Amino acid sequence: MARSTVVDEVTDRIAFQIASGRLEAGESLPSIRRLAAEHGINPSTVQLVLGRLRTAGFVEARHGVGVVVRDIQLYGGIETWRYLFRFSRRLPDLTVATVRDILETLRLFYDASLTKIAADPAAYDATPARRALGRLELLTGDGTVPAADVHKGVLQILRSSRAAVGGGVTLGVLNSLGAMLSEIPEVLDALYADPAEHVWWWGQVLESWETGDLERGRQTLALLDDWHVQALQRLRARLTADPS
Structure with missing residues:
Protein backbone atom coordinates (compact mmCIF):
# COMPACT_ATOMS: atom_id res chain seq x y z
CA MET A 1 0.00 0.00 0.00
CA THR A 80 -14.07 20.09 8.67
CA TRP A 81 -17.56 19.85 7.24
CA ARG A 82 -16.33 19.02 3.77
CA TYR A 83 -14.34 16.17 5.29
CA LEU A 84 -17.37 14.93 7.22
CA PHE A 85 -19.24 14.43 3.96
CA ARG A 86 -16.93 11.46 3.31
CA PHE A 87 -18.98 9.63 5.93
CA SER A 88 -22.37 10.56 4.51
CA ARG A 89 -23.73 7.01 4.26
CA ARG A 90 -22.20 5.89 7.53
CA LEU A 91 -23.50 8.94 9.42
CA PRO A 92 -26.72 9.93 7.61
CA ASP A 93 -28.12 11.92 10.54
CA LEU A 94 -25.03 14.11 10.64
CA THR A 95 -25.10 14.60 6.88
CA VAL A 96 -28.78 15.59 6.84
CA ALA A 97 -28.21 18.00 9.74
CA THR A 98 -25.23 19.55 7.95
CA VAL A 99 -27.15 20.02 4.70
CA ARG A 100 -30.05 21.50 6.69
CA ASP A 101 -27.64 24.03 8.21
CA ILE A 102 -26.27 24.91 4.77
CA LEU A 103 -29.77 25.43 3.35
CA GLU A 104 -30.72 27.61 6.32
CA THR A 105 -27.56 29.66 5.81
CA LEU A 106 -28.38 30.12 2.13
CA ARG A 107 -31.86 31.24 3.13
CA LEU A 108 -30.29 33.97 5.29
CA PHE A 109 -28.34 35.17 2.26
CA TYR A 110 -31.51 35.28 0.19
CA ASP A 111 -33.31 37.26 2.87
CA ALA A 112 -30.41 39.70 3.26
CA SER A 113 -30.22 40.30 -0.49
CA LEU A 114 -33.98 40.87 -0.74
CA THR A 115 -33.88 43.37 2.12
CA LYS A 116 -31.08 45.27 0.42
CA ILE A 117 -32.89 45.35 -2.92
CA ALA A 118 -36.13 46.44 -1.25
CA ALA A 119 -34.44 49.59 0.01
CA ASP A 120 -33.68 50.76 -3.55
CA PRO A 121 -34.70 48.30 -6.31
CA ALA A 122 -33.48 50.51 -9.15
CA ALA A 123 -29.94 50.57 -7.76
CA TYR A 124 -29.28 46.91 -8.47
CA ASP A 125 -29.02 45.35 -11.93
CA ALA A 126 -30.70 41.96 -12.29
CA THR A 127 -29.46 41.47 -15.87
CA PRO A 128 -26.50 39.12 -15.09
CA ALA A 129 -28.73 36.92 -12.93
CA ARG A 130 -31.39 36.91 -15.66
CA ARG A 131 -28.78 35.75 -18.19
CA ALA A 132 -27.68 32.98 -15.84
CA LEU A 133 -31.30 31.89 -15.48
CA GLY A 134 -31.66 31.83 -19.26
CA ARG A 135 -28.70 29.46 -19.50
CA LEU A 136 -30.26 27.23 -16.83
CA GLU A 137 -33.55 27.17 -18.75
CA LEU A 138 -31.75 26.01 -21.91
CA LEU A 139 -29.81 23.42 -19.93
CA THR A 140 -32.90 21.89 -18.35
CA GLY A 141 -35.07 22.07 -21.45
CA ASP A 142 -35.05 18.34 -22.28
CA GLY A 143 -35.46 17.20 -18.68
CA THR A 144 -32.46 14.85 -18.69
CA VAL A 145 -29.78 17.15 -17.31
CA PRO A 146 -27.52 15.72 -14.55
CA ALA A 147 -28.13 17.13 -11.07
CA ALA A 148 -24.51 18.31 -10.91
CA ASP A 149 -25.06 20.54 -13.95
CA VAL A 150 -28.26 21.98 -12.47
CA HIS A 151 -26.33 22.74 -9.30
CA LYS A 152 -23.70 24.66 -11.27
CA GLY A 153 -26.41 26.61 -13.06
CA VAL A 154 -28.22 27.52 -9.84
CA LEU A 155 -24.93 28.55 -8.23
CA GLN A 156 -24.23 30.87 -11.14
CA ILE A 157 -27.60 32.58 -10.67
CA LEU A 158 -26.91 32.92 -6.97
CA ARG A 159 -23.41 34.30 -7.58
CA SER A 160 -24.72 36.82 -10.10
CA SER A 161 -27.52 37.89 -7.76
CA ARG A 162 -25.24 38.31 -4.77
CA ALA A 163 -22.55 40.10 -6.80
CA ALA A 164 -25.18 42.62 -7.95
CA VAL A 165 -25.86 43.70 -4.37
CA GLY A 166 -22.24 43.46 -3.23
CA GLY A 167 -20.34 40.19 -3.11
CA GLY A 168 -17.23 40.37 -0.96
CA VAL A 169 -16.80 37.83 1.80
CA THR A 170 -20.41 36.70 1.44
CA LEU A 171 -19.77 35.56 -2.11
CA GLY A 172 -16.75 33.58 -0.94
CA VAL A 173 -18.84 31.83 1.70
CA LEU A 174 -21.52 31.01 -0.87
CA ASN A 175 -18.91 29.54 -3.21
CA SER A 176 -17.57 27.36 -0.39
CA LEU A 177 -21.03 26.14 0.58
CA GLY A 178 -21.87 25.39 -3.02
CA ALA A 179 -18.67 23.38 -3.42
CA MET A 180 -19.49 21.39 -0.27
CA LEU A 181 -22.92 20.43 -1.54
CA SER A 182 -21.50 19.34 -4.88
CA GLU A 183 -19.35 16.62 -3.34
CA ILE A 184 -22.12 14.13 -2.54
CA PRO A 185 -24.21 12.77 -5.42
CA GLU A 186 -27.08 11.93 -3.05
CA VAL A 187 -27.26 15.55 -1.95
CA LEU A 188 -27.48 16.83 -5.50
CA ASP A 189 -30.07 14.22 -6.46
CA ALA A 190 -32.19 15.23 -3.45
CA LEU A 191 -31.90 18.96 -4.05
CA TYR A 192 -32.46 18.88 -7.81
CA ALA A 193 -35.05 16.12 -8.14
CA ASP A 194 -37.11 18.52 -10.27
CA PRO A 195 -34.88 20.97 -12.21
CA ALA A 196 -37.93 22.79 -13.60
CA GLU A 197 -38.91 23.71 -10.05
CA HIS A 198 -35.66 25.64 -9.67
CA VAL A 199 -36.11 27.41 -12.98
CA TRP A 200 -39.63 28.47 -11.98
CA TRP A 201 -38.57 29.60 -8.50
CA TRP A 202 -35.70 31.74 -9.72
CA GLY A 203 -37.93 33.17 -12.42
CA GLN A 204 -40.35 34.35 -9.74
CA VAL A 205 -37.53 35.84 -7.66
CA LEU A 206 -36.01 37.74 -10.57
CA GLU A 207 -39.35 38.98 -11.84
CA SER A 208 -40.16 40.41 -8.42
CA TRP A 209 -36.75 42.09 -8.42
CA GLU A 210 -37.17 43.55 -11.91
CA THR A 211 -40.71 44.82 -11.28
CA GLY A 212 -40.03 46.06 -7.78
CA ASP A 213 -42.73 43.77 -6.39
CA LEU A 214 -40.79 42.82 -3.28
CA GLU A 215 -43.84 41.41 -1.50
CA ARG A 216 -44.03 38.81 -4.23
CA GLY A 217 -40.35 38.15 -3.64
CA ARG A 218 -40.96 37.51 0.05
CA GLN A 219 -43.79 35.12 -0.74
CA THR A 220 -41.51 33.26 -3.16
CA LEU A 221 -38.78 32.98 -0.53
CA ALA A 222 -41.32 31.56 1.92
CA LEU A 223 -41.80 28.60 -0.42
CA LEU A 224 -38.28 27.48 0.47
CA ASP A 225 -39.37 26.27 3.91
CA ASP A 226 -41.53 23.40 2.63
CA TRP A 227 -39.18 22.70 -0.26
CA HIS A 228 -36.22 22.28 2.09
CA VAL A 229 -38.18 19.85 4.25
CA GLN A 230 -38.99 17.74 1.19
CA ALA A 231 -35.42 17.85 -0.09
CA LEU A 232 -34.05 16.71 3.27
CA GLN A 233 -36.54 13.85 3.37
CA ARG A 234 -35.35 12.76 -0.08
CA LEU A 235 -31.75 13.02 1.07
CA ARG A 236 -32.32 10.84 4.13
CA ALA A 237 -34.09 8.24 1.97
CA ARG A 238 -31.16 8.15 -0.47
CA LEU A 239 -28.50 7.90 2.25
CA THR A 240 -30.28 5.08 4.08
CA ALA A 241 -31.30 3.11 1.00
CA ASP A 242 -29.73 -0.30 0.52
CA PRO A 243 -26.94 0.29 -2.07
CA SER A 244 -27.53 -3.20 -3.48
Missing part, protein backbone atom coordinates in the same frame (compact mmCIF):
# COMPACT_ATOMS: atom_id res chain seq x y z
CA ALA A 2 1.40 3.40 -0.96
CA ARG A 3 2.28 5.74 1.87
CA SER A 4 -0.26 8.37 0.81
CA THR A 5 -2.97 5.70 0.82
CA VAL A 6 -2.00 4.65 4.36
CA VAL A 7 -2.16 8.26 5.51
CA ASP A 8 -5.59 8.72 3.90
CA GLU A 9 -6.93 5.51 5.42
CA VAL A 10 -5.75 6.21 8.96
CA THR A 11 -6.82 9.84 8.79
CA ASP A 12 -10.31 8.76 7.73
CA ARG A 13 -10.39 6.16 10.50
CA ILE A 14 -9.59 8.65 13.27
CA ALA A 15 -11.77 11.39 11.75
CA PHE A 16 -14.71 8.97 11.73
CA GLN A 17 -14.09 8.11 15.38
CA ILE A 18 -14.33 11.84 16.17
CA ALA A 19 -17.36 12.46 13.95
CA SER A 20 -19.25 9.50 15.42
CA GLY A 21 -18.46 10.49 19.00
CA ARG A 22 -16.22 7.53 19.77
CA LEU A 23 -13.49 10.08 20.46
CA GLU A 24 -15.04 12.95 22.38
CA ALA A 25 -14.20 16.65 22.33
CA GLY A 26 -11.42 17.44 24.80
CA GLU A 27 -10.13 13.86 24.82
CA SER A 28 -6.41 13.42 24.27
CA LEU A 29 -5.27 11.13 21.48
CA PRO A 30 -2.84 8.34 22.39
CA SER A 31 0.88 9.01 22.04
CA ILE A 32 2.49 8.86 18.61
CA ARG A 33 4.09 5.51 19.43
CA ARG A 34 0.79 4.08 20.61
CA LEU A 35 -1.04 5.35 17.53
CA ALA A 36 1.67 3.84 15.34
CA ALA A 37 1.24 0.46 17.01
CA GLU A 38 -2.56 0.66 16.98
CA HIS A 39 -2.78 1.40 13.25
CA GLY A 40 0.24 -0.62 12.10
CA ILE A 41 2.20 2.35 10.78
CA ASN A 42 5.46 4.05 11.68
CA PRO A 43 5.74 7.23 13.82
CA SER A 44 6.59 9.47 10.86
CA THR A 45 3.36 8.40 9.14
CA VAL A 46 1.44 9.17 12.33
CA GLN A 47 2.85 12.70 12.19
CA LEU A 48 1.45 13.06 8.66
CA VAL A 49 -1.94 11.78 9.82
CA LEU A 50 -2.04 14.23 12.72
CA GLY A 51 -1.11 17.04 10.34
CA ARG A 52 -4.06 16.13 8.11
CA LEU A 53 -6.41 16.02 11.09
CA ARG A 54 -5.20 19.43 12.32
CA THR A 55 -5.64 20.96 8.88
CA ALA A 56 -9.20 19.61 8.68
CA GLY A 57 -10.00 20.95 12.16
CA PHE A 58 -10.47 17.65 13.99
CA VAL A 59 -7.63 17.98 16.50
CA GLU A 60 -5.31 20.57 17.97
CA ALA A 61 -1.97 20.44 19.79
CA ARG A 62 -2.01 21.71 23.38
CA HIS A 63 1.20 22.44 25.25
CA GLY A 64 1.78 19.96 28.02
CA VAL A 65 -1.25 17.89 27.04
CA GLY A 66 -0.58 16.56 23.55
CA VAL A 67 -3.01 16.25 20.65
CA VAL A 68 -6.61 16.89 21.71
CA VAL A 69 -9.90 16.29 19.93
CA ARG A 70 -11.63 19.54 19.01
CA ASP A 71 -15.34 20.19 19.40
CA ILE A 72 -16.14 20.10 15.70
CA GLN A 73 -19.70 21.32 16.31
CA LEU A 74 -18.42 24.54 17.89
CA TYR A 75 -15.12 25.07 16.13
CA GLY A 76 -15.30 23.13 12.88
CA GLY A 77 -14.78 25.14 9.71
CA ILE A 78 -15.53 24.63 6.05
CA GLU A 79 -12.75 22.05 5.68
